Amino acid sequence: MPDSLVRESTTTSVVVLATTPASRLSCADGTLLDRLGDQLATLTVGDVQVLSAGGGLGADLRAVAKIARISSGPVVVLPADLVAHTEALAQLVEHPAHDTAALVGTDPTGGPMRPPVRVGSGKIVAAGSSFHVVPAANATFRGAMQAGEADLGCLADIADELAELAEAGSLGPVTPVEAVDLLLVGLVRSGVSVRAAVLGKLHADRVTGQDAADTAITRLADVDERRVRLDTSVKSNDGFFATYFVSPWTRHLIRPAARLRLTPNAVTGISIGLAVLSAIWFSAGTRDTQIAGAVLLYLSFALDCLDGQLARYTRAFSPLGAWADAMADRLKEYVVYVGLAFGYAGALPSDNGGPGGIWFLAVAAMILQVVRHMIDFSFAGALADAARIGSSWAKPPRSLLESAHGGRYGVPKQGMLGLAQRMERESVTRWLKKIIVLPIGERMALIAITAAVFNARVTFISLLVWGGIAALYTLVGRIARSVT
Known part of the structure; x- marks a missing residue:
């Protein structure tokens, strides 16, 4: 069951996935989970729910679905092994739109903790995981995402569907580490508009070991967050x-x-x-x-x-x-x-x-x-x-069992619009x-x-x-x- 960590006066809820061993890695503030909790306490969020039970990927996804269905405002999903600037988290939590968004870095070099994404016109138009491939990726997902109030129902349905697929082994050898990655894939493939919250000079990285955690925390000190906020x-x-x-x-x-x-x-x-x-x-x-x-x-x-x-x-x-x-x-x-x-x-x-x-x-x-x-x-x-009406008339959502996708995301636009983009x-x-x-x-x-x-x-x-x-x-x- 989720454990309550903090309470604030807003309606934004935060789900912290602390089901991987990396969340217990040590830092100057205790553990990475403690550090993340201290950061969230400085932001305008409501309930912060920590999922700490080791029930596997399916259980994590079903817990996210349950929280999404009862929440009355945006829901932020964060892995506890995330080492990020507080200002980076604020790009999700305190953005005026309170919309569906995900933190991305412009470095297109992907990896196990940096799944590839494709960004176009400020939106994430394709997202990947160890199972889902993204051709012509131009950015990477850094593990933090928010579902706007209007998309909570979609998030809940996607989380339940992914839980069923994961428990049936239909997604291959995916692990609890990929829970947030899979949720982003599901939202994008369901046609949800996901804003790309670009990190710029800020850092946000997931870590797997103590050396990686120490290095990531050291990198944070190289950036003046106050200066970035001003810029x-x-x-x-x-x-x-x-x-x-x-x-x-x-x-x-x-x-x-x-x-x-x-x-x-x-x-x-x-x-x-x-x-x-x-x-x-x-x-x-x-x-x-x-x-x-x-x-x-x-x-x-x-x-x-x-x-x-x-x-x-x-x-x-x-x-x-x-x-x-x-x-x-x-x-x-x-x-x-x-x-x-x-x-x-x-x-x-x-x-x-x-x-x-x-x-x-x-x-x-x-x-x-x-x-x-x-x-x-x-x-x-x-x-x-x-955008509001089109979802009911557009082509059906893309299957979560498609391992690769190309088509409209890999083909450059032609004509006058293509010229304008060039x-x-x-x-x-x-x-x-x-x-x-x-x-x-x-x-x-x-x-x-x-x-x-x-x-x-x-x-x-x-x-x-x-x-x-x-x-x-x-x-x-x-x-x-x-x-x-």
Whole structure:
């Protein structure tokens, strides 16, 4: 029977598989099991159940199934012989999505304690074990996985099925060491979307002997977890302007903001205030005030980046915060449009549509941005709907008795989508793809520069031209992706 180890206030449950001898290996904190328990105590988890009975692989899997069926939140499954950074475990336990995910390393060299996986578009699309083969593997599974609340029923069914197959000898000479590996294989083959939580500079390795455990623990000290946490708080796939002209200095504000106990929502509020001040300065219409407005707009965008960085660093995520941040971006941009139009109109005699039709241009730029956002968010919504509905219409789940698989996971994609993926691997073309879609960082830079150097008319015309190209590019890409 499972033994309760700790209790916290959240609904995330953790199942620790301590049924192998390696879990009793010694370390400075006692045993590897003790060390793992101390790490979990620092994370926001609920019940931690330790499976210590030696009933074999089938018994372990059935215990996981039982826990999955009675849990009301995500379930994390960890082997007690895992030596990992606490920050690595946090990528599962404290990720805001609380989704189904698994820790993977980008080293494709597999082994008995590092089963191969294939990762594509941030998801694990194929997973292996000593029985299941993965062609063209590009990563390895490091033993820690989480099943999101929506996938708990699937996890329970898979665990029971695997228990039956293991007890019948249908999976070959698999051992209790492979329990987590088999569960990941089952989830992937059942069509569950499994996020690849990439370790990056962090370490997570399973060990089999005392020498391996000592070496793995020593390796952990070579990495500054606080520095890695700070680095991962800054988006690695952000836009060009944000990456090179904002994040290099806002990253130095993350820790001070955390020490001051500023919340991400508070930073968002300050960002909105700066954008409103920017619009007021723009509305004055003189060259000096245009420059002042441009500087305030840049600072407003910098704080817009900082609020997300702070949220990731402190793990202070909430659906309300994400919604407020998205709405704040739209509000700030459109307020600035109004300020620019007022400033330009005040310097010229009035005519139809304002001086030089500036209000027509402002409204057109606003409508174009609304259409662009509609294209993006409606497509994202369609993908989410397809993911929810598609499981009942898609091809049946793949058998757990297939020892090898290829097909769609081993065949490169062709056509326009394949070209886009090849471009993504090249640094120059990847940045061009990011720039051409005119993300918010590039838009704020475009507004600030054209307003400071030229005038609002140039700003709106630039937004319409570049935004139109971006809308066409995005629309063609969405269509190509849909038909592919």
